Amino acid sequence: MPRALPARVLLVAVALAVASALPAQEPLPQPAPTPPSEPSPTPPTSGFAEAPERASDPQQRDFIAPPENFIVDPGYLLDPPRRVKLEAHLEGHRRETGIRVYLAAYPSLRDESPSTRAVRLQSGWVQNGLGGVLVYGADTRRFGVAVSRATSETLPPGSLQGVLERSERNLKSSKNVALVLREATMDLEYELRSALRENQRKRNRTAPLRIAVIVVLAAGFLVGITFLIHQLRVQNLFGRSHRFVRRPDPPSRYGGLRSGGICAVIRFGEKTEG
Amino acid sequence: MGAVPRYGIHVTDSTEAILTTADLRSIEARSIQFGHQFPQSRFSVFFTALLPGRSVKEYAFWLFNSCSFTSFDSKLNNNFALLLVIDMQSRSACLMIGYGLEHYLSEADLARLAGTLEPAFSRTHYAAGVRACIHATANLLKARLTQRESPRTTAQGIHASAL
Numbered sequence: 001m002p003r004a005l006p007a008r009v010l011l012v013a014v015a016l017a018v019a020s021a022l023p024a025q026e027p028l029p030q031p032a033p034t035p036p037s038e039p040s041p042t043p044p045t046s047g048f049a050e051a052p053e054r055a056s057d058p059q060q061r062d063f064i065a066p067p068e069n070f071i072v073d074p075g076y077l078l079d080p081p082r083r084v085k086l087e088a089h090l091e092g093h094r095r096e097t098g099i100r101v102y103l104a105a106y107p108s109l110r111d112e113s114p115s116t117r118a119v120r121l122q123s124g125w126v127q128n129g130l131g132g133v134l135v136y137g138a139d140t141r142r143f144g145v146a147v148s149r150a151t152s153e154t155l156p157p158g159s160l161q162g163v164l165e166r167s168e169r170n171l172k173s174s175k176n177v178a179l180v181l182r183e184a185t186m187d188l189e190y191e192l193r194s195a196l197r198e199n200q201r202k203r204n205r206t207a208p209l210r211i212a213v214i215v216v217l218a219a220g221f222l223v224g225i226t227f228l229i230h231q232l233r234v235q236n237l238f239g240r241s242h243r244f245v246r247r248p249d250p251p252s253r254y255g256g257l258r259s260g261g262i263c264a265v266i267r268f269g270e271k272t273e274g
Numbered sequence: 275m276g277a278v279p280r281y282g283i284h285v286t287d288s289t290e291a292i293l294t295t296a297d298l299r300s301i302e303a304r305s306i307q308f309g310h311q312f313p314q315s316r317f318s319v320f321f322t323a324l325l326p327g328r329s330v331k332e333y334a335f336w337l338f339n340s341c342s343f344t345s346f347d348s349k350l351n352n353n354f355a356l357l358l359v360i361d362m363q364s365r366s367a368c369l370m371i372g373y374g375l376e377h378y379l380s381e382a383d384l385a386r387l388a389g390t391l392e393p394a395f396s397r398t399h400y401a402a403g404v405r406a407c408i409h410a411t412a413n414l415l416k417a418r419l420t421q422r423e424s425p426r427t428t429a430q431g432i433h434a435s436a437l
Contacts, residue, residue, distance in 0.1 A: 233313035241313050242419045247377055249350040256339040257349045259357070263370035264384035265331050268395035 066125040067102065070094070075107035075138060078178045086182050090189070099151070099192050100131030103185045109137040114144025122146035130196065134163075134188050136181060143167045143184060151192060154199040159191045278340050279322070285404075287321040292362060297401035304405045308412050315354040315375070315415075317408050318343040321400070323363040334359040334368040348374075356411060358388075358404065367391055369407070378418045387411050 070090040071083060078086070086103070094100050102125055109117055118135040123146075125133060132147030143164050147155065167184035174180055236243050253260035279288050284305040287293040293301070301319055308317045324333055338357045348354070353372030360367045369388040371379055379387075390410045394403030 230313060233310070241311055242416060244312070244314050244354050244374060244378065244419070246374065247351050250373060250376075252350065252373075254335070256335060258342075258353045258355070259335060259338040259370055259372050260376065261331075261335045261370070262376055262379075262381060262384070263331060263334060263368050264381060264388040265366055265368045266385070266388040266392060267364075267366045268392050269365045 064121060064124055070100065070102050072102070072104040072106075075105065077105045077107075077136070077138060078181060082178050082182055086185060090185070093189055093193070094131075097193055097196060098130055099189070099196060100126055100129060101185060101189045101192065102126075102131070102133040103136075103181060104133060105136040105181055106138065108139040109135075113137075114140070114142050115146065116144070118144035118146035122148060126151075130192070132160075132188060132192060134167075134185055136184070138177070141168075141171060143171075145188060147192070151195070154195045155191065156195060156198075159195065160188075163188050163191055279337075281318075281320060281337075281341055281343075283316060283318060283343050285319040285321075289321060289323045289362060292321050292400055294401075300401050301404050301408075304408045308408050311412055312354065312415060314348075315356065316344045317356045317411060318358070319404050320357065320359045322359065322361055324361045326363060328361075328364075330359055330361040330364060330366045330368045331370075333361070334370045338370050338372070348372075350374075358391075358407065360391075360400070360404075367395075375415075378415060383414060387414065 069087040071078070071087055073083065090101055090103075102121065104117070104121055106117075112120075114135040114137045117137075118133045121135065122131075122133040125131075126148040128150060129148060130151050132145060132151055135144040135146075136142075137144075145160050145163055147160065163184065166187055167180065170180045170183055171177070232238065233241050234243060250260070280286070281288075282302075284302040285293075285298055287298065305317050305319065309315070320334075320337060322333070324330065334357060337359060338355075343355050343357060344353070351374045354374040355372045356375065357370045358367060359370070367388060369384050371384065387407060387410050390406045391403040394400070394406060
């Protein structure tokens with residue numbers, strides 16, 4: 001019996017330690033096949049669908065945390081292998097170009113249009129960076145796309161409309177929603193990447209011109225400053241110099257424009273000229 | 275006379291054997307100081323070794339009119355530059371002025387100024403001789419400019435006292 005007391009104390013202590021180490025929430029269901037975007041109370045990737053309803057602050061109600069893997073798919077419209085591939089592709093694209101492309105596919109958008117949802121998500125996820133959000137509402141079978149302001153400046157007009165039209169056309173012709181979603185995302189990514197590359201090429205093309213303009217302006221500035229200082233000295237504004245008075249020009253002598261040949265010649269040393 | 279030689283606006287040693295780097299720097303410093311005293315002017319020094327029989331005076335005239343020794347190219351009465359050409363072959367030196375300085379320096383003045391070269395040059399102290407010449411030229415020009423300003427000052431003074 002004397003040995004049983006320390007064993008009990010030890011058991012209680014371990015139980016308390018385990019209890020304190022666990023998060024103060026209900027245990028999650030077994031995570032076996034659940035993808036990270038499944039709606040659940042824990043952020044960051046899976047809480048976006050529940051967050052608006054749960055947030056009490058009206059300003060925070062609209063905020064949805066950006067998914068870490070660039071894809072939000074609470075209705076499992078994408079099959080897991082394709083989803084994993086697409087996530088890897090988007091992550092690689094982000095690393096390569098810095099452009100973040102998100103796909104958000106919802107079974108229902110309730111009263112919101114895909115475009116409105118896309119704009120709202122984009123303002124929270126991409127903000128001032130390069131990238132965009134493609135939203136799909138399964139109930140209306142419509143797409144919405146929104147890109148950040150920095151991205152829209154590089155995009156040619158009508159390119160986003162083209163993405164939407166192609167995606168919806170594909171949706172009509174194909175029954176494989178997962179494939180269409182993947183194609184639409186890749187299409188948006190391609191448009192953004194092409195626009196960025198074209199923008200970079202244009203900037204590179206004008207770089208020599210810009211450098212030349214800067215060099216010319218700098219040279220002009222330096223010459224101007226030098227001339228100004230020289231004139232200030234000539235006018236003896238610093239009070240340290242002397243100024244010659246210019247007289248009317250004489251006719252040049254012996255064709256000399258700078259000197260008329262007024263001079264003095266001396267010989268020095270032992271050696272003398274004949 | 276051939277092609278225009280490579281020259282600097284302050285000092286040039288085309289023989290590359292007469293002046294040391296320190297000499298060049300000391301002459302250049304004095305020339306720059308001269309330029310600060312007289313911003314419209316420039317005292318340029320050119321060491322050379324002409325072919326035998328060549329006149330240093332003709333060479334100086336050609337060089338003066340072929341090259342622009344002032345920062346801003348000035349011609350006729352706008353040219354207040356001085357050029358000192360020293361020919362080591364004939365051991366002679368020529369001090370020449372631009373049109374603008376003809377109202378301030380006469381040939382006699384120039385002969386006197388060129389004479390300041392001789393004591394140092396006879397001891398082969400070329401840099402010291404050139405510096406002495408620049409110094410004497412600056413002093414003479416300063417005196418001349420002060421003289422030209424003084425009658426006006428005197429007249430003003432008389433006018434003031436008469437009032």
